[in-house]
Amino acid sequence: xxxxxxxxxxxxxxxxxxxxxxxxxxxxxxxxxxxxxxxxxxxxxxxxxxxxxxxxxxxxxxxxxxxxxxxxxxxxxxxxxxxxxxxxxxxxxxxxxxxxxxxxxxxxxxxxxxxxxxxxxxxxxxxxxxxxxxxxxxxxxxxxxxxxx
Numbered sequence: 001x002x003x004x005x006x007x008x009x010x011x012x013x014x015x016x017x018x019x020x021x022x023x024x025x026x027x028x029x030x031x032x033x034x035x036x037x038x039x040x041x042x043x044x045x046x047x048x049x050x051x052x053x054x055x056x057x058x059x060x061x062x063x064x065x066x067x068x069x070x071x072x073x074x075x076x077x078x079x080x081x082x083x084x085x086x087x088x089x090x091x092x093x094x095x096x097x098x099x100x101x102x103x104x105x106x107x108x109x110x111x112x113x114x115x116x117x118x119x120x121x122x123x124x125x126x127x128x129x130x131x132x133x134x135x136x137x138x139x140x141x142x143x144x145x146x147x148x149x
Contacts, residue, residue, distance in 0.1 A: 030067075033081065038065060044103035046087055048072050048117070052094070052101065064094050072119060084120035 020039035021027040031037050040055030040063075049069030056063055070078045072085055086094060089102040098105075121127050 033079065034067075036065075040065075043093075043101045044090075046090055046102075048085070048087070050086065050090070052090055060096075064096070066090070066094060073116075082119055087117040 017037050017039050018024070018027055021030045021037060027037060038053070038055060038058070040053040040058075043052045043054050043064075045051050049071075051067045052064070053067065054064050066086055068077060068081045068085055070076065077085065089107040092098050092107075093101045
């Protein structure tokens with residue numbers, strides 16, 4: 001009888017996940033985008049459209065997660081999700097640095113926190129490339145300009 005109740009509980013959770021994602025299409029999209037299908041309590045949403053969830057039945061470290069928006073800063077991010085799309089105030093909550101989400105306790109305005117969060121631009125033309133003002137220690141070999149006789 002114990003095994004039957006356990007099977008019923010697993011099936012009940014599966015049906016709850018299926019309906020929590022909006023049916024078969026939503027379930028498959030969530031699975032293929034994040035390789036995970038969890039449902040939980042919606043804690044809040046940031047100004048970019050990312051949704052943040054919590055489920056304390058999951059073990060610590062997997063009990064908070066984000067469902068990324070499909071567009072951020074004019075870029076289509078449906079299949080190209082990146083962890084840097086999370087603003088700093090929600091990053092603190094996701095990584096358990098605080099128990100209070102920014103919806104209940106807004107962050108203090110600081111001069112070093114951007115008002116418009118920009119995700120990682122490495123590998124794009126907008127990336128930061130520092131220049132050096134020191135003389136090179138190793139120089140490239142330059143072939144001679146006159147041909148051999």
